[in-house]
Amino acid sequence: MQYRQLVDFHIHTDNSCDGHDSLTYMCEQAAARGIRALAVTDHAECQRYFTDSFHTAIRYSFFETLKARSAFMGQIAVMTGMELGQPLHDLKAADDALHANSLDFIIASLHCLRGQPDFWQLDYSALDPDRLLSDYFAEVYDTVCWGQFDSLGHLTYPLRYMVGRAHLPVELSRHADEIDEILKRLVADGKALELNTQGYRTEYGRPTPDLPLLRRFRELGGEYVTIGSDAHYAADVGANIADGLALLQEAGFSFVTLYDRREPVPVVIR
Numbered sequence: 001m002q003y004r005q006l007v008d009f010h011i012h013t014d015n016s017c018d019g020h021d022s023l024t025y026m027c028e029q030a031a032a033r034g035i036r037a038l039a040v041t042d043h044a045e046c047q048r049y050f051t052d053s054f055h056t057a058i059r060y061s062f063f064e065t066l067k068a069r070s071a072f073m074g075q076i077a078v079m080t081g082m083e084l085g086q087p088l089h090d091l092k093a094a095d096d097a098l099h100a101n102s103l104d105f106i107i108a109s110l111h112c113l114r115g116q117p118d119f120w121q122l123d124y125s126a127l128d129p130d131r132l133l134s135d136y137f138a139e140v141y142d143t144v145c146w147g148q149f150d151s152l153g154h155l156t157y158p159l160r161y162m163v164g165r166a167h168l169p170v171e172l173s174r175h176a177d178e179i180d181e182i183l184k185r186l187v188a189d190g191k192a193l194e195l196n197t198q199g200y201r202t203e204y205g206r207p208t209p210d211l212p213l214l215r216r217f218r219e220l221g222g223e224y225v226t227i228g229s230d231a232h233y234a235a236d237v238g239a240n241i242a243d244g245l246a247l248l249q250e251a252g253f254s255f256v257t258l259y260d261r262r263e264p265v266p267v268v269i270r
């Protein structure tokens with residue numbers, strides 16, 4: 001199965017507020033696991049970008065990535081990237097983050113609704129899950145329309161906590177139209193959908209998004225999918241990538257996509 005574990009396009013180093021290990025250590029672990037391409041996607045959380053010094057952190061991250069690229073040349077292709085969280089919550093922050101460095105790959109994510117804490121911090125006991133999901137999908141749709149990214153990160157992210165931790169009954173079919181609008185817009189704009197494998201390692205036990213949404217993206221003409229472990233520890237680099245690639249094949253994808261200087265590069269899944 002090792003041949004499947006060749007790419008991981010979503011990892012966080014200690015240049016992310018919630019990352020724990022140095023990029024050098026993460027690259028060593030990645031090389032030992034046979035990973036051939038890695039994108040470093042440290043956080044830029046736009047709603048607290050300047051107050052929490054993300055504008056400095058992403059610049060450190062970029063330089064560390066260039067050093068690692070050089071140090072691991074011939075072993076791993078180390079690509080420069082960023083996970084841009086909530087760009088619409090502060091467009092000035094998003095603009096700074098987008099122009100700070102010359103990146104290979106940008107993930108756009110939504111970790112919280114406007115003015116609210118991250119979905120992992122919410123108390124779900126007093127919340128209406130359908131209302132929350134509708135608000136989430138609406139904000140994701142607006143982010144996709146904004147469009148300054150390559151891949152949409154972990155679509156259905158709130159489910160990790162709503163279902164995985166709070167055990168709320170969630171019926172995604174009630175949101176099929178909202179999800180379709182997002183997927184159609186990604187297809188129309190030639191953007192990628194990310195398969196994020198972190199959910200496998202949580203109580204939720206599934207990736208975000210899961211098979212039905214991956215299938216739907218394919219049905220609607222989706223071509224580009226990226227894959228990432230969302231590792232915040234070296235021990236998790238490449239985790240469940242093999243499971244994710246198998247799922248992508250099941251959904252009808254024959255290749256996964258890497259990004260080099262913001263251009264899609266197909267890699268056949270074998």
Ligand SMILES: [Zn+2]
Pocket residue numbers: 083109111153154
């Ligand atoms: Zn994220």
Ligand SMILES: [Zn+2]
Pocket residue numbers: 010012083230
């Ligand atoms: Zn992440």
